[in-house]
Amino acid sequence: MTALTLVQGDITGESADAIVNAANSSLLGGGGVDGAIHRRGGPAILEDCRKLRASQYGKGLATGRAVATTAGNLHARWVIHTVGPVFSRSEDRSGLLASCYRESLRVADELGARTVAFPAISTGVYRWPMRDAARIAVAAVRAAETDVEEIRFVLFDEDAYAAFAAEVG
Structure with a gap:
């Protein structure tokens, strides 16, 4: 069973097999x-991203998809x-947000990652x-079939932490 943990802090300081980046489609920062x-x-990250753009992601990475560097x-x-x-507010894009978490875990499994740190994607x-982002994120990772042993949500402030804590239970 995959453990869900919550941390309040800066995701760039986390130690994990994989850290998820809430990227823009250009992949260039x-x-x-x-x-x-x-x-x-x-x-080195930007260099890898540029290589991805020069090969299979010439038009950028599509919303809801994931790729590793x-x-x-x-x-x-x-x-x-x-x-x-x-x-x-006029279009339900919750399926795309859930896909970010599922696709990230799929990539993590392909890499053999056992610990994955996620930010609160799309909330900035x-x-x-x-609260809605937390609901979608937690439901998506709980429903995902994955070999990842620990999914860590790294939340920047108290409000984000509280929203995710309410969903994790």
Whole structure:
């Protein structure tokens, strides 16, 4: 059985087999979690991302999909990049958000990762309401068939931690 754990803090300081990046589709870095992972992980992550863009992801990574690179200077073997959806009040994109978690775990399984650290995907500049994002994230990882032994949600502040804690129970 996969253990779900919660940590309040900075995901770039976590030690895990894989750290999930809430990336933008370009894979070339950005703000929020994405920028922090690229800054702390160093140039090796960007170099791998550029290689991915030059090969099979010329138009970028699609929303809800995931792909892995080196973790550079992070305390991990891999970074799994996933592109979350922008929140919309007029269109239900919750399936895309759930797909980010499922696809990240699929990639983790392909890599042989046993510990995976996730941020709260799409809750920053993509404006997904935290409680709803927590509900979708926890349900998606609980339903996923995976060999990952520990799924760790690394939550930046008290409000995010409380929302995820309410869902984990």
